[in-house]
Amino acid sequence: MTLTGVAARAKPQSKRARGSALGPALAVPGIIWLLLFFLAPLYVVLAIVFGRTDPIFRTAVPVWNPLQWNPSQVNYVLSRIAGPQGIFGPALVRTAIYVLLAGLLCLLLAFPVAYYVARLSGRWKGLLLAALIAPFWISYMMRMLAWVNLLQDDGLVNRLFSLGGFFDVRTHWLTGQPVVVVLGLVYGYVAYMILPLYAGLDRLPQSTLEAARDLGASRFASFWRVTLPMCRPTIVAAVLLTCLPMLGDYFTSDMLSASPKTAMVGNLINDSVQSPGQTGQAGALVMLVLLVAVVPMFYYVRVTARGDTAS
C-alpha cells in the first residue's frame, strides 16, 4: 500500500489507488481552518510580543515584519523570572508544583476508579460509567460555585467538622490556602483522566492477567509486574491529557482563593492581558507556557500516534 519512489509520483492516479484526490480534498478545509485559526494566531501573538506599546494608552501595537521586532518585552519577562527582580518566578514554580501535585493526586484517584469500573464492576459497569461521565456535562462553573459555598466559613464543610457542635471549626478555607487550590484542580480535572484510563484498561487482555495469576503471582505482584507495565502508554497519555490543560488554569485559584499567595501562571496571563502596557508581557508568558508545554505535547502526540498503529 505504500507509494514506492518516484514511479508512483509519475504514474497518474487511478481511481483504484487509495491515494486518490478524495483524501486531500476532504482534509483540506480542516487543514485550512487549523492553519488560519490555530497557527496564524500564534504569529499574531509573536507580533504583539515583539511589538511596540502606544505611548499614551500603552496598548499593544503589533509589528508584523520580523526584521523590526523589538525583544524588550520578552527580555522584561525573562529578566523577571529569576534573580533579584524575580516577580514571576514564584508563580511559575508554584504552577509547576500545583500541576504536578494535582496530576499525581488525580492519578492516585483515577486509576483505582478506572480499574474497578473497567474490570471488576460486572453488571454495574454501564451505570458507573454514566456516573463517571456525568461531571462532563455539568457546568464546571456550577461545580466550583457549589464548592465555594460548601467551603465558606459557615458552610457545610465546617459544620461537618464541627460534628454537630462538639467542636467549633471555623477554618478559613477560602483565603489563599494552596491545599484548597490543589484539591480544586483535582476536582475539576480528574474526570478528564478517568475516561482515557478506563478505555485503556478496558482493552487489556484478560487472558494475560489471568496467566500471571495462574503462574503463581500474588494479586499485588501480578498488578505491579504485568498490569502496570502493559498500561503504561495509557497512563502517560491520560496524565498528559489532564496536566497540560491545567497549566493554563486561572479561574480555580480565582474562585477558591482570591489571594496572590496562590497565583498561577494563568493568573499572571489573565491579569496582564487587558492591563495597559502589559499586554505584550502577557503574550510573552503565553509563548513561555507554550514552549514549556510543547515537549510533553509532542510526546503525547507520538504516544497516541504509536497507539493508533498499535491498536
Next chain:
Amino acid sequence: MAVSDRPSPSRRQFLQRAALLAGGTPALMMFLDACAKGDQTSSSATSMKVASPDKPVTWDIAKDNEPIAAGLAPEKATTLQLYSYADYVSPDAVKSFEEKYGTTVQVSTFNDTDEAITKIRAGSVDYDVFFPSYDQIGKLVNGALLRPLNHSYIPNIKNVWPVFTNPFYDQQWRYTTPYTVYTTGIGWNNTVVPADIGALKNPYESLWDPAYKNKTAVIDDWHTAMSMVLLKLGITDVNTSSADNLKQVGEQLTALVGATSPKVTITMYTDVPTGQIGLTQMWSGDIINAQNYLPEGGTAEVLRYWFPADGKGLVDNDLMVILRGGKNPVLSHLFINHMLETESARQNFKQIGYQPPQVSMSPDSLVADGFVAENIKSAIVRPEYYDVGYRILELEPDNDAAWHNVWRAFKAGGS
C-alpha cells in the same frame, strides 16, 4: 501512521519553493502592515494633559466630534448599552427609564477600569453609556472615545452639587456628569473584629496586624490599594512619582501578604455582612450597600466604617460619559438626565449604596431618612471632604507603568 516513502524534493522543486518563500514573505509583511488597524499605530498626541485640582483642564472638542443637535427624537427599536461595575446601576431606575421611553436597556459589566478601557479602545464593542472614574478621562478624551455632551438634554444637572458644573477634570462639563461620590476607608464586621479600629492611632495599620490573619481584604484596584499603603506610611501624595515611595509601597505589600494574607477582591459588600471578610479596605458605598446583603436574621448593627473625620482620606467620584462608539446618542443623553433626577437618584442610592451628589439629599438627613444605619454614618460623604481630601488622579504614562509594575508584582505573589 504508515511509513511514507515520498522522495525528497528535487533541486528544482526546492529552488521553486525557496523563491516563493523569499518573494512572498515581504509581500505578506507589507500586506499585513497595511492591513493593521490604522488608529493603533500612533496616537494623535505625544503627551497628555493631566488634570488635577491645581491645574484644571478644559477639554477640546474636535471638529469631527461635535455634540449632537438639540431637540432630536430618541432612537426607537433599539437597546441602550450600559457598561459599568457589577451591581452598580439600580435595576429599578433602569426599569423606570425603559418604561418612560419604551426602550430596552442592557447592562454589561467589567471587573476593573483598565480592562474596560482596553476593550473600548479595541473598538469591538458598541456601549453607549460608560461609568468610569475621572482618573481615566484624559485617556478617554485623547483617544477620541467620548462624545461631547449637549447640555440641553440634561436639565437635571441643576440637582447636583454646583461644583460638578465646572469640575477640575472637565471644566464646563463638556464630556462628563457626576454619578456617585464616595470615600475609601476601612470597613469591618463587629462580630468578627470586635475592636474599634477607628479609635486606633493609624487605623490603616490594622490590616497588617497578624491578629487578623485570614480575615482581611484589600480592594482589587491598583491605584486605590496602593494609595492606602501610601497613606498608612504617612505619605499624602497618592499620585506620587517618586521611585523611592513606590519601592516602599512594594515592600509594605509584601509584608501585608506575610502578615495577614488578604484577599484581593471587590466583593466586600457581600462578604463583610456575612462575616466572610472581617476587616477590609472598603468603599463607603459598599458598606452602605452591605445593608442589602445581610444574612437571614442579621442586622446592620454589625457593620462598621471608619474614615478620617477631618476628611483627609481618599475621596473620589464616578462619572457618566457617552461613548462615541455607541449607537444611541440621544437615548444616552436622556438616560443621564434620568439618573440625575432626584427620584431615580434616591432609588439608585437605596439599591447600590453609593451616594449621589444630589443637592436635595443633605448629608445630615440621610440617617433620618433611613438610607444609612446609625453605626455607619461615617460612610456619608460630605461636600467639605472635597476641599481637603486626597484624590486619585490620572498618572503620566511612565508613572502609570511604574505603579502597575509594583501592583503586578504584588498580585503575582512574588517577592
Next chain:
Amino acid sequence: MRSPVAWWNDPWRPPRILLAVTFGYLAWSLIPVLIAVIFSFNDGRSRTVWQGFSTRWYFGDATKSVWHDAALHTALLQTLKLGVITTLITVPLGVMFAIGIDRWRGRLPAGANMLMLVSFVLPEVLLAVALLFVVTSLPLPIKLGTGAQVLGLVTFQIAYPAVLVRARLATIGTQYEEAAMDLGASPLAALRRVTLPMLLPAIFASTVLVFADVIDDFVLVRYLSGNSSTEPVSVKIYNTARAAPTPALNALATLLLFAALLAITVGYLIYRRMTRGDSTAGGGIAAFAGEA
C-alpha cells in the same frame, strides 16, 4: 441480592479498597452538584441555608427568576446558540478532516494530524489570548462576540470528532470500502454509501460530545465575548459568583444540566439503536465517550 455477610466473605469479590475509592470518588464528585440543584429550589435568598421549598427562582419571582430576568435568558440563549452553531460547523469539518487524513499519505497530512492533536491538549487560555489578539489587532469583519466565540470554539473542539472518527475508521478497517470499489463504485460513492453509514454512530457521538463540551466552555467565550448579550451561562455564573449570587443562578445551572443530560440520554439511546447488531461497534459507552 445476597446478604451483606455473604458478600463480605465472598473470596471473588473485588478488593474492598477499590470499591471504597470508587464510591468515595463518586460521592465527592456529585454531592456538591446535588446540593446546588437542591438549593435552586430554596425559598429564601440564601444558597447555604435551607429555607423551604419553592420554585420561585425558576419562574415565580417577578424580577429575579430565570423566567423573568432578561439577563439570565440571554445567557441561556447564548449558550444554546453557541452550542448549536459550533457543533454544526465542527462535526462536518472534523469528520471530513479525519476521513481525509486517513486516506492521504505523506508528510503534510502527518503534520496536520500532529497539529490537530496538539490543539487537543493545548491549555485553553493560550488559544483564547491568541484569538483575542487577532480579533483586536486585525481589521477582520469578525468582532468580539458570537462570531469570534464560534471561531475559537470550533478550533478548540475540532480535534474531538477527528479523533473519534479516526478511531472508528481504524476499527472498521478498509475492507468494506475496498469491496465496494472492487464492485465498481467510485471512491466518492464508496465513501458516501458504505463508509459514512458505518461511521454514523461515531459522528453522532461526537456531535453530542462537542455540544456538551461547548455549552460548558468558559475561558474562550469569556475572552472573546463582546457585550453582556454574548456572555453565556458559564461566564454569567463566574461574574455573579464574585458579586451577589442568588439561587436563580443554581436554577439556571440546573436547567442547563437537564438540557445536557437530555441530550446525552437521547444521544446514547439513538447510538444504541444505530449500533444494534453492529459487531464493530465495541465498547458500548466507552466508544460513545470516544476514547481511542
